[in-house]
Amino acid sequence: MLSATTSNAEIVAISEGKLDAKIKMVVYESLTCSHCADFHKEIYPLLKKNFIDNGLVNIEFRNFPLDIAALNASKIAHCNNDGSSKILHYLYENQSKWVIGKTVEELNKNLKRLIENSSYSLNFDSCINDKALEDHILEERIDAIKSFKVQATPTLIILGEKF
Secondary structure, three states: OOOOOOOHHHOOOEEEOOOOOOEEEEEEEOOOOHHHHHHHHHHHHHHHHHHHOOOOEEEEEEEOOOOHHHHHHHHHHHOOOOOOOHHHHHHHHOHHHHOOOOOHHHHHHHHHHHHHOOOOOOOHHHHHOOHHHHHHHHHHHHHHHHHHOOOOOOEEEEOOEEO
């Protein structure tokens, strides 16, 4: 679990697949984006089965939070800092349970409840208040705009080309 003093150099990218796969794919996404959740539920399983598990594709999930709730959820997804996508997929699979309410406080409460009722042993408050994680996530968003002119989610980058 990351502490509030984690440096950006220690934050591992969330990715799947062989690092030397011929096809490199980057997905910029926001955890409150329903289209991103649809990607994780409908497209990703086929992509994983047919291309990632066969060593053809390496996919990296990058942050492009569209709101504060998505920023906080991204902190939760990265909080284990081992590069695993399990929490990320869990958050998308359960998006309808936590992305409800009128305020960010309500969404945070729902997100905290979801994590506390899961098998993941995260300190929610520590994760949410991790400044290094926040900086990392916001830097990825800025880089997406500068490097690929990302404006919406999900945006896929395949072999350096934006889709």
